[in-house]
Amino acid sequence: MSPIPATTGQLRTKIQDMEIGDYIVCKYQASSGNVGTFSELGYSTASEIPVEGSASPDGTFYLVKAEKGLLIADRVVQHSISWDTLNAGGMIQPSSLPIMKLPDPDELPTGNGQSTSFSPDGNYLAVAHSSSPFVSIYKRNDDTFIKLPDPDILPAGNSRGVSFSSDGNYLAVAHDVSPYITIYKRSGDNLTKLPDPSELPTGTGYGVSFSPDGNYLSVVHVGSPYITIYKKNGDTFTKLPNPSELPTDTGVQTSFSPDGNHLVVGHNTSPFVTIYKRNGDSFEKLPDPSGLPTGTGRGFSFSPDGNYLAVVHSGSPFVSIYKRNDDTFTKLPNPDILPTNIGRGTSFSSDGNYLAVAHSILPSITIYKRNGDNFTKLPDPDVLPINIGWGTSFSPDGNYLAVGHDESPYITIYDFHQRKIRSITGGVSYADENGNKSLSDQGFGAFPTTNEWDKYIVNFPENLIADGATLDDVFHWSKCYTWTQDTPDVNIQGRASDQRVRRGSLNAGHTGFPSSSLDPSNTGFRPVFQYKETQ
Incomplete structure (x- = not known):
């Protein structure tokens, strides 16, 4: 039979489309013994x-797919590896899967992806880039991003910043060449x-941000006043008076806080970041934070609760994270591992538990998990962006992370669903004909009988096995023993605490108990993926 699992199900490309009996391809790469x-x-x-294997x-x-939220590998993928090594590597008990890249969109941006923005409902992704049409808008269908037709009138030049309004009905693009800011109104999939505005920014637009209520639009740019703030009334954007105290140089990026009461501007000269407090239509500069960024402030993100502000910048440590107390921003200790070079874009996830930083030099994207005031670097994604990472943004539901970067494909999108990898459970003792614990092998599998090996592999529904095929053509259990999570009951004669349970090979229900330190060529790792299924 073909090595493809011989079920009556279908080969799927998306986990969310899978029914029990369906299967999905995955790649695994390892060196011997690791x-x-x-x-x-x-x-x-x-x-x-x-x-x-x-x-x-x-x-x-x-x-x-064996059960809701549970996928089991159709084979042992790696043999000659001990249970102890798998355990030390996080493959026995549940641990987070690496962040995985999605397939590239069908139609790519035409130049360097410099800024990204998801619509508030997560259904659209805008990418500002360096070549015509200068902005590409994608519509999301589950894990697929499909490019929409270009807007009726394109930005006038190299686009550097992009932002959806809080209702998703407006899209602003900052760019080279007058008018330096182009604003679109969205109707369905069309942008017009x-x-x-009657008063334009004074030079190249670098960054843009809507306030959370959609009433204000901040644009940072070349040329004094370096920041231009508009108030929206219907489809009209009217420039407000400049803040009384301006940024010290070219504005590079900007962001509103989640409550709209604070506005951050990054610029080329010290203090590199300027924070304003909004009072109605007025913006008053706050005292500089304690512990300034060490270079040009190039990207900002507030946590959803507004308690943290991440600033990425051009000098080491390349990211500075501040904790906010009312109008005071206090720098936290640096993360345990720093980005490798100039920070260029950053984004908090919707739950505030993750922070992504796009930067120069590989890995081009660094992702941290937050625990209180501490930020710990996660393992790099499975496939890295190519060359310099620029803009990055999480989708509003936190399930996707987009990174714009130099070199094709110019946009890399990651699946950020929180999935776990582990080994299968296999029982701790033999079972008797009534499913009770037995100290000797009676040919009825393992106890407890709810162990996953017996429940999902030995008792895989016969009606889901293809005509003319056998269970071994689905899970290839006869080719290699499978390590399980479990330690055998030491009351079984000859069993010891350093042994672990392995299943299969001699027959589908076979149970064995080798030492956890052994790495025989007939025993190995069969991955199990678990995930939260929403439907």
Whole structure:
């Protein structure tokens, strides 16, 4: 039979489309004796890992949907690896899967992706880029991003900043060449350019941000006053008086706080970041934060609760994170591991638990997990952006992360669903014919009988096995023993605390108990993916 799992289900490209019995491709790569990495979920075209596994796999396997929120590998992907090594590498008990890149959109931006913005409902993604049409808008369908027709009138030049309004009905683009700011009104999938504001920015627009209520639009640019703030009335944007105290040089990026009461501007000279407090239509500069950025402030993101402000900048440590107390911003200790070079864009996730920083030099994107005031770097995504990372943004539901960057494909989108990887459970003892614990093998599998090996593999529904195929053609259990999570009951004769349970190979229900430190070529790792299913 073909190595593809012989179920009556379908090969899927998206986890959310899967029914029980369906399967999805995934890539796994590892060196001999070491835990590996997963990538290219749903779209890998690499050659298959042999069904008996490999000591140094570099290829694909399939995950079969066995239950709601549960996918089980159709084979052992790696043999000659001990249980202890798998455990030390986070592959026995549940641990977070690496952040995985989605397939590229069908139609790519035409130049460097310099800024990204999701619409508030997460259905649209705008990318500002360096070549005509200068802005590309994608519509999301689950994990697929489809480019929409270009707006009726394009930005006049290299686009550097982009922002959706809080209701998703307006899109602002900052760019080279007058009018330096172009504002579109969205109707369904169509974007129509509005008349230019009566007073324009004085030079190249670098960054743009709508206030959360959609009433204000901040544009930072070359040329004094370096920031231009508009008030929206219907489809009309009217320039407000300049703040009494201006940024010290060219405005590079800007962002409103979640409550709209604070406005941050990054610029080229010290103090590199200027924070304003809004009072009606007036913007008053606050005292500088304690611990200033060490170079040009190039990107900002407030946490959703407004308690944290991340600033990325051109000098080490390349990211500075401040904690806000009313109008006071106090710098926190630096993260444990810093971005590798100039910070250029940043975004908090919608729950405030993750912070993404786009920067120069690989890995081009660095992602932190927040625990209180501490930010700890996560493992790099499976596939990195190519060259310099510029703008980055999380989708409003936190399930996607977009990174604009130099070099094709110019936009890289990651699946940020929180999924777990682990090993299958296999029971701790033998079972008798009534499902009770037995100290000897009676041919009825393992206890408890709810263990996943017996529940989902041995008892995989026969009606989901393709005609003429067998269970072994679905899970290839005969080719290699599978390590499980479990430690055997030490009351079983000959069992010891350093042993672990392995299943399969001799027959589908076989249970064995080798030492956890052994790495035989007939025993290995069968991945299980678990995830929260919303439907």
